[in-house]
Amino acid sequence: MAALVIAEHDNQSLKAATLNAVAAALQCSPEVDVLVAGSGADAAAAAAAQITGVRKVIQMDAANLADQLAEPLAAQILSIANGYSHILAPATANGKNVLPRVAAKLDVAQLSDITKVLSADTFERPIYAGNAIATVQSADPVKVITVRTTGFDPVASTGGSAAIEKAAVADSKAQSSFVGRELTKSDRPELTAAKIIVSGGRGLGSGEKYQELITPLADKLGAALGASRAAVDAGYVPNDYQVGQTGKIVAPQLYIAVGISGAIQHLAGMKDSKVIVAINKDPEAPIFGVADYGLVADLNTAVPELTKALG
Structure with missing residues (x-):
C-alpha cells in the first residue's frame, strides 16, 4: 500500500522538512x-506537486485548517487513513502535535523520531539522547511515523x-481554537534549515558577550544563531535558539560551537552536522570528542580574530 506524508507549510509555501519526510516515505x-x-493553500499544494517521487497531492481547504491545530488536522488525516499503510510527518513541533492523536484514534503505536528505514515494518530510532539506536519492528496495520529530518x-x-x-473536508468537532502566535522575526535563516549555524554556550558569560562575539561571526557567514541549553537558561538568548535534545535537532553543513562544553543533551541535537568546529578553553571538553576541528583558546580572543579573518 501507499504512504501518506503530512505536508508542513504556512499555506503559502512548503517547509523544507516535508522533503525529508518524503524521502523517508519513499523508503517505506x-x-x-x-x-x-x-486554508487558501493552493501555492503550497502546487509546490508539493513538484516534489520528486510524489504520486498525488491531496488538498483539503477550510478556514479551521489555517493554523494546523491537532484536532481538525487529525480529523482530515483519519478520513483518508484507510488507503495507506504508512502515515508520516516531520518530527517537528507540528508533527509531534498531530500524529500522536492520529495514532491514538487508529489504536496503533506511534513510531517516533525515526532515523532509518530498514524495511516497510522495521525502523531505527535514537534513544538515550542518541547514545544508543533502537531497532523497532511494528506489526500494526498502519504505521504512524514521525521522521527526524536530519536522518534523511x-x-x-x-x-x-x-x-x-x-x-472533501471532514468535520472535526474540535474543542480547541486558535488564539494567537508569537513569532521571533529574523532576517537570518531558520535554525533547522540553515546550512551554517554559529552557537554560543555558557562560556560566553553573558548575553552581551553573545551579541558582541557570536552575532558578528554569524553575520560574516550568513549563518543562523544557536545556543546551548545552559546559555538559554541563563537568559543570554531566547529559547527558540536552543539546539539539543529538548531544543532543535540540526544537521547543517557547518556547525561552530563557541564556549559550549558539549553536554550529552546538546550533542544529541547537533552531532550529525557535516563539519563541526569547536572553540573552548578547556582541552577536556566533551565537544572536542565530536568536533572535526577543535581550537583550545580563549573565545574572547579567538572569535574576534576569526571574524576579522573572514573579511
Whole structure:
C-alpha cells in the first residue's frame, strides 16, 4: 500500500522538512501521496506537486485548517487513513502535535523520531539522547511515523508532476481554537534549515558577550544563531535558539560551537552536522570528542580574530 506524508507549510509555501519526510516515505513504499491541509493553500499544494517521487497531492481547504491545530488536522488525516499503510510527518513541533492523536484514534503505536528505514515494518530510532539506536519492528496495520529530518537527505523539490486532488473536508468537532502566535522575526535563516549555524554556550558569560562575539561571526557567514541549553537558561538568548535534545535537532553543513562544553543533551541535537568546529578553553571538553576541528583558546580572543579573518 501507499504512504501518506503530512505536508508542513504556512499555506503559502512548503517547509523544507516535508522533503525529508518524503524521502523517508519513499523508503517505506514506492507510492507516496502528500496531504496539504490548510486554508487558501493552493501555492503550497502546487509546490508539493513538484516534489520528486510524489504520486498525488491531496488538498483539503477550510478556514479551521489555517493554523494546523491537532484536532481538525487529525480529523482530515483519519478520513483518508484507510488507503495507506504508512502515515508520516516531520518530527517537528507540528508533527509531534498531530500524529500522536492520529495514532491514538487508529489504536496503533506511534513510531517516533525515526532515523532509518530498514524495511516497510522495521525502523531505527535514537534513544538515550542518541547514545544508543533502537531497532523497532511494528506489526500494526498502519504505521504512524514521525521522521527526524536530519536522518534523511531531502528529495528534490522540483522535477515531479503529481496530480492535485481536492478532497472533501471532514468535520472535526474540535474543542480547541486558535488564539494567537508569537513569532521571533529574523532576517537570518531558520535554525533547522540553515546550512551554517554559529552557537554560543555558557562560556560566553553573558548575553552581551553573545551579541558582541557570536552575532558578528554569524553575520560574516550568513549563518543562523544557536545556543546551548545552559546559555538559554541563563537568559543570554531566547529559547527558540536552543539546539539539543529538548531544543532543535540540526544537521547543517557547518556547525561552530563557541564556549559550549558539549553536554550529552546538546550533542544529541547537533552531532550529525557535516563539519563541526569547536572553540573552548578547556582541552577536556566533551565537544572536542565530536568536533572535526577543535581550537583550545580563549573565545574572547579567538572569535574576534576569526571574524576579522573572514573579511
